Amino acid sequence: MSEPILELRGINKSFGPVHVLHDIDLDVQPGEVTALVGDNGAGKSTLVKCIAGIHPTDSGEVLFNGEPVHIKGPRDAAELGIEVVYQDLALADNLDIVQNMFLGRERTKGGLLDETDMEQAARKTLASLSVRTVKSVRTQVSSLSGGQRQTVAIAKAVLWNSKVVLLDEPTAALGVAQTRQVLDLVRRLAEQGLGVVLISHNMNDVFEVADKIACLYLGRMAAVVSTKDVTHGQVVELITAGRSGDLGIARPEAATI
Amino acid sequence: MSSEEASMTDTTDTHEQETAQQGAISDFGIDTTSQSTGEAVRDYWARVRGGELGSLPALLGLVVLLIVFSSLSDTFFTLGNLANLLQQGASITIIAMGLVFVLLLGEIDLSAGTASGVTAAVMALHLIHNGNLLGGMGDTVFYVFCGLLVLAIVLGAVMKVWAGVALSAVALVIAGVGIPANAWLEMLLAVCVGAAIGTITGFLVAKVGIPSFVVTLAFFLVWGGVVLQLIGQGGTLGLRDDTIFNVANGNLNFVGSWALFVIAVGGYAAIVLTRHFSRLRKGLVAQPTSLVLGKIGALAVLAAVITYALSLNRAPSDLIVIEGVPYVVPLVLVLLVVGTFVLDRTSYGRHIYAVGGNKEAARRAGINVERIRMSVFVIASAAAAIGAIVYSSKVGSVDPNAGGGNTLLLSVGAAVIGGTSLFGGKGRLRDAVIGGAVLAIIQNGMGLLRQPAAVVFIVTGLVLLLAASVDALSRRRAATAAR
Ligand SMILES: Nc1ncnc2c1ncn2[C@@H]1O[C@H](COP(=O)(O)OP(=O)(O)OP(=O)(O)O)[C@@H](O)[C@H]1O
Ligand SMILES: [Mg+2]
Numbered sequence: 001m002s003e004p005i006l007e008l009r010g011i012n013k014s015f016g017p018v019h020v021l022h023d024i025d026l027d028v029q030p031g032e033v034t035a036l037v038g039d040n041g042a043g044k045s046t047l048v049k050c051i052a053g054i055h056p057t058d059s060g061e062v063l064f065n066g067e068p069v070h071i072k073g074p075r076d077a078a079e080l081g082i083e084v085v086y087q088d089l090a091l092a093d094n095l096d097i098v099q100n101m102f103l104g105r106e107r108t109k110g111g112l113l114d115e116t117d118m119e120q121a122a123r124k125t126l127a128s129l130s131v132r133t134v135k136s137v138r139t140q141v142s143s144l145s146g147g148q149r150q151t152v153a154i155a156k157a158v159l160w161n162s163k164v165v166l167l168d169e170p171t172a173a174l175g176v177a178q179t180r181q182v183l184d185l186v187r188r189l190a191e192q193g194l195g196v197v198l199i200s201h202n203m204n205d206v207f208e209v210a211d212k213i214a215c216l217y218l219g220r221m222a223a224v225v226s227t228k229d230v231t232h233g234q235v236v237e238l239i240t241a242g243r244s245g246d247l248g249i250a251r252p253e254a255a256t257i
Numbered sequence: 258m259s260s261e262e263a264s265m266t267d268t269t270d271t272h273e274q275e276t277a278q279q280g281a282i283s284d285f286g287i288d289t290t291s292q293s294t295g296e297a298v299r300d301y302w303a304r305v306r307g308g309e310l311g312s313l314p315a316l317l318g319l320v321v322l323l324i325v326f327s328s329l330s331d332t333f334f335t336l337g338n339l340a341n342l343l344q345q346g347a348s349i350t351i352i353a354m355g356l357v358f359v360l361l362l363g364e365i366d367l368s369a370g371t372a373s374g375v376t377a378a379v380m381a382l383h384l385i386h387n388g389n390l391l392g393g394m395g396d397t398v399f400y401v402f403c404g405l406l407v408l409a410i411v412l413g414a415v416m417k418v419w420a421g422v423a424l425s426a427v428a429l430v431i432a433g434v435g436i437p438a439n440a441w442l443e444m445l446l447a448v449c450v451g452a453a454i455g456t457i458t459g460f461l462v463a464k465v466g467i468p469s470f471v472v473t474l475a476f477f478l479v480w481g482g483v484v485l486q487l488i489g490q491g492g493t494l495g496l497r498d499d500t501i502f503n504v505a506n507g508n509l510n511f512v513g514s515w516a517l518f519v520i521a522v523g524g525y526a527a528i529v530l531t532r533h534f535s536r537l538r539k540g541l542v543a544q545p546t547s548l549v550l551g552k553i554g555a556l557a558v559l560a561a562v563i564t565y566a567l568s569l570n571r572a573p574s575d576l577i578v579i580e581g582v583p584y585v586v587p588l589v590l591v592l593l594v595v596g597t598f599v600l601d602r603t604s605y606g607r608h609i610y611a612v613g614g615n616k617e618a619a620r621r622a623g624i625n626v627e628r629i630r631m632s633v634f635v636i637a638s639a640a641a642a643i644g645a646i647v648y649s650s651k652v653g654s655v656d657p658n659a660g661g662g663n664t665l666l667l668s669v670g671a672a673v674i675g676g677t678s679l680f681g682g683k684g685r686l687r688d689a690v691i692g693g694a695v696l697a698i699i700q701n702g703m704g705l706l707r708q709p710a711a712v713v714f715i716v717t718g719l720v721l722l723l724a725a726s727v728d729a730l731s732r733r734r735a736a737t738a739a740r
Binding site for chain 2: 078093108
């Protein structure tokens with residue numbers, strides 16, 4: 001097995017008195033899709049935001065390419081090559097698709113925005129995602145449907161030459177065809193050698209694309225298993241009870257938030 | 258970073274991908290083809306019907322007001338009065354342009370008016386006391402003043418708002434060194450003091466996290482008091498200086514007027530056409546060339562008529578000659594062009610819109626939201642200082658009421674009437690100019706009709722209400738039209 005591109009060691013995170021993440025360990029391998037599953041409120045989004053530098057962690061270590069790194073903000077994460085598709089609040093409604101895709105990383109020429117260049121690049125990426133229902137890449141995001149927004153958010157993440165992509169429930173709002181596109185894309189990214197983390201509640205999707213599955217239970221990493229070693233039923237048990245046979249945490253009944 | 262990204266896309270561009278992408282790109286329907294004039298007009302009309310009115314209502318209002326006042330008053334549509342109108346409206350317009358930056362973030366600066374008064378008073382003191390601010394202000398006030406400038410430098414440095422730091426430092430140097438009076442130096446000092454004030458306001462809003470409404474309401478009172486302290490109850494500081502007097506009262510000469518015409522129209526045409534043909538060349542959607550040329554032509558004709566009219570002699574008596582485009586016109590134009598450029602063509606401007614539209618999305622995109630929020634207050638206060646120079650120049654003096662009264666409310670009104678949204682994320686600088694023109698016409702026209710102040714206030718208020726209603730209704734319309 002290759003060296004992990006991203007390693008989490010003992011990550012803890014509290015919001016005030018609420019201890020949301022307990023000693024999370026996770027390895028993300030390049031060329032693999034790691035599914036991150038868990039019930040509502042298990043802490044999946046929080047974990048992703050900690051990696052992305054949105055939330056500071058209380059303790060623990062993040063290693064990138066084997067080197068310890070300190071990600072203090074979204075910019076640090078982006079510079080390392082970590083891209084995130086957030087579950088919520090990812091786009092500015094008053095900007096158009098191109099402006100959103102390049103937000104924070106605008107291409108400039110002589111200090112001025114290079115609109116045509118950005119527009120062409122955005123259009124290529126969207127075309128590769130087969131976004132056909134959007135009339136123009138200069139459409140304001142406020143007038144897009146939920147699924148179209150989601151697609152733009154995904155396109156925004158794959159636009160960059162990234163090494164790790166984290167997708168937080170990217171298919172939740174998508175139609176059948178678009179879900180297909182995204183799952184294919186997820187596989188394609190992994191085949192290109194990226195480390196991909198996919199958060200999803202849909203077991204079929206998870207079993208289809210993931211190489212390994214990490215189960216969060218009440219903010220604890222219950223188990224990280226290879227997809228081919230487990231059944232649907234076992235994963236569902238891990239998600240809901242924190243334990244399945246000899247997999248999972250020792251005494252899930254003692255676990256509290 | 259940008260060259261690296263560019264090379265990234267380049268390397269993937271092998272020939273076959275190119276052709277595959279060409280096919281996929283055509284999936285964007287109308288996006289690649291250039292439109293015909295008919296389509297462009299229909300497209301625009303559809304957007305208007307969908308509620309994207311922009312500055313259209315204000316422009317219509319402007320035309321209606323021009324017609325109404327011209328028919329009611331003999332003097333309204335005379336050259337003398339129209340030039341006067343430009344000079345009267347300039348200061349409110351300039352303050353409003355600065356406020357647009359703040360409003361774009363969904364914030365408000367209630368202190369812009371009285372802060373402008375402070376800058377005017379400092380400017381006048383420097384002039385009157387020949388650069389000796391220590392003598393002009395008295396010991397205590399002077400040291401507090403310098404202390405605040407130092408504070409602004411420190412706060413700006415902490416937040417890396419370098420423009421605020423630099424301008425505050427210049428103000429400190431001018432105040433400390435005591436260079437003899439010079440009109441240009443005094444105007445620079447006013448702008449720098451404005452920037453320092455904005456740095457402090459911005460820090461309290463962006464870093465400390467006090468709502469801008471509260472911070473600026475407090476400063477509205479504070480700066481109002483400071484102006485009174487600097488000038489003294491019942492006092493007036495006269496601005497006896499030709500350069501300062503000319504800012505709002507002087508005119509370009511004949512050659513200057515037409516040079517301005519050539520530069521403005523030529524520059525506009527150059528920018529618009531360069532952009533248009535670059536888009537066409539790259540196969541991106543563009544308006545029809547004939548429509549673009551038509552717009553430029555219409556603007557050129559309008560500008561030529563105005564320039565010609567303003568270069569005629571408009572003096573009321575035969576003994577003097579008053580002609581040429583007032584200096585305030587190029588001043589407002591330069592501010593408009595520079596500001597629009599910053600908002601539309603730089604990353605900084607893009608980030609302002611992003612933070613105004615969705616603060617959290619902006620933060621996640623790696624934008625330093627606090628810094629953006631702080632910086633707009635620096636811009637607003639600096640612009641307010643320029644407005645202060647203009648209104649002080651117009652009346653030739655600074656009194657304790659400078660920037661007080663309804664200066665601020667009219668400026669906010671100008672921005673809103675033009676179409677800037679108070680909810681943030683939506684607005685353009687030209688909105689402030691159009692709105693400022695609407696307000697100037699109302700004030701001037703009602704004055705000519707000898708209406709009492711009571712009526713002027715009421716009408717102005719109702720127009721503002723009307724503008725806000727149009728905005729709210731079009732917003733509702735846009736919400737139902739979308740999706
Ligand atoms: N900003 C915050 N402040 C306080 N508590 C928070 C915050 N964000 C998340 N939490 C809490 O952290 C816990 C984990 O939330 P998180 O959003 O990570 O869950 P999730 O696993 O992504 O759930 P879902 O599947 O519903 O998206 C929840 O109990 C939530 O209430
Ligand atoms: Mg979540």
